[in-house]
Amino acid sequence: MAKVKINDTEIEVPNGTNMIEAAKLAGEEIPHYCYHPHLSIAGNCRMCLVETTTPRGPVLEIACNMQARDGLAIRTDTAQVLHMRKSVMEFLLVNHPLDCPICDQSGECRLQDYYMEHGQYDSRGLDPKVGKNKRQDIGDLIVLDAERCVQCSRCERFGDEVTGTGELRLMNRGDHTEIGMFPGDRLSHNYQGNLADICPVGALTNKDFRFQRRVWYLKETASVCTGCATGCNIQVCHQEGEVFRYLPRRNDQVNKSWMCDMGRLSYQEIAGLKRILKASVDGKAVEPDVATGEIATRIRAAGAAGVGFVLGTRATNEANWALLQMVRANVPGARIFVVEGNDGGQAAQGDTLLLSGDRNPNTAGARLLARHDGNVGDRLALLAALPELKLLVVLEDDVLGRLGAALPPVVFFGAFKNATAQAAAIVVPTAHPVEQDGSYINRQDRVQRVRRAVNPVGESAPAYVVVDRLGARLGKAPGTQMVAAAFNGMARAVERMRGLEFKGLGAEGRLLAPEAVTAVPGAEAST
């Protein structure tokens, strides 16, 4: 540990901590463009200059390339530092086009923020500004405006260090320096959206979000991406019940600061055509209550031996727990299954960065509850049991596609019209992950929370509420309508979840307790 002094605050940080991060811990914001916690140090924007004391007197140094060591003292508030920031701002803005009115970055632009904080000078420019190419289409998701660039080289380093594709390069010299790509080259990887996120100005902007909304209108809700088993932490940006974009949220243990484009664009399906809006019985739209009553009737008719239940690898832990409790209380003897695999039955490709080949957000959670119950069958058990089943109750998953075998009449609780939903006799709509509170367990066995950002569409309700209503019809509701109570009840019962609290999951989630040694290790290797 090293004791460092930032202005008048003394704090202890690990040796070698970056001084921008150390200052942040001390409550002091050091302005910067090129520094990024998950990229290498470039030190070319000069915005983070701070004053240190040396034997030859006070000297300005860049904080991003300064590592904490015992006795290091910096000042961020001297006249020299403030003058330097102002001068750097003036220099960076010499050729800036000032097209904030049409720039999507306005509102979250470092140039705007730091000009108001540290700039506020009168222009001394006499020569015409150097013009560069605007509105360059360089990828499926990215628009480049070379004029707005401040040459921080974050995007270049991202291409070199994170994706390893290295398309973007700084070219030319002096004030003609611009970011660009080789002729004929085009961004084609699955992580383009991050370029728009890390660009501190409006040079790289997201084509999907282009001119959609001004960012200052958007409200942000911390949540988790449900596109695959990685569970990248995200901010859901929404206004008046409509979601406009997902942004990655920093979590050094899961996704650092990144997320893939597939997950980023998955917000489109929230209000997409594939959502189930109405409950239906045998193809006829009915009230959800009527459908629930009909389900109860058919479960009773099928009897405990004739009905099977399938936990969802796409459902929240609370929904799976609710179903488990509901079945054990009301239909004792009924069989429960978990069918792993991807919807549609196709194997999906993962990558080494974030994307997992398992496209279900909660495979680990469903597996955990199955093991806790001890009497849950897998895919083969379901295939063997199919002839005896007269009714199959499915939570979220596309069991039909995953099994590839004809199913008995199906009751489907889910948000999306997949193959199983289309073949189902009774369908009850459930909420999308951004429309409900709940928790998922990712491939590292990390329990992470989703939070309700917008209201559920149509007649949908969170799955744990829907299952609770069904339990009430069958005789005994599992009492899972309150999500925190459902989670805490589950955490008390399930051994590996002991000690977890819904409120205590925090922004970064909590790891499950390690598996008991006797258990068979079946979890996917975490990266």
Added chain:
Amino acid sequence: MALPAPRKKLSTPESVYLVEVIKGMFLTMSHVIKNILDQDRFRTIEYPDMRKPMAARYRGAHRLTTRPDGKVKCVACMCCPTICPAKCITIIAGEAADDPAEKFPIEFDIDMLRCIFCGFCVEACPKDAIRMDTKIYEINAYTRQDMVHNKSYMINLMDGLKPEAEDVYRAHPEQAPAGYTFDEKPVA
């Protein structure tokens, strides 16, 4: 409990009602004669045919300004709906394919029933795209929907009103806005 107002003690000529009536008639007649002799003293204007000259800073109905090529100046930066305290401005932005301005308003609606004519939108506009210098104060319609002024209405606002207003301005040049130019048509 209400107190009785103290009454003024009337003098003898005042208490004789007829004297005061005659004094009032004299005052009225003196104004009639003065007005007939000097018609510029008229306090009343014949409203639909004549207009009061509005102050240069008067905030009337909004108009959208255009560039020399006829396209609207607005780039849908959303500054005006952001500052608007009545939340009466709705803009839907779109991308202009061949225009260096890149962004333009597909729709630009102002709900005049909600507008409080504070002029903040004009202050906030970085492009001088919205102005309230029309001096139009007769904003009316038969339906609520018609009270929502849309983009084309606000672009053409002055054009539609020019001939009608111009007759008034020809008759009373002092009422025309500063810098108002008449068409080359000779006065009949």
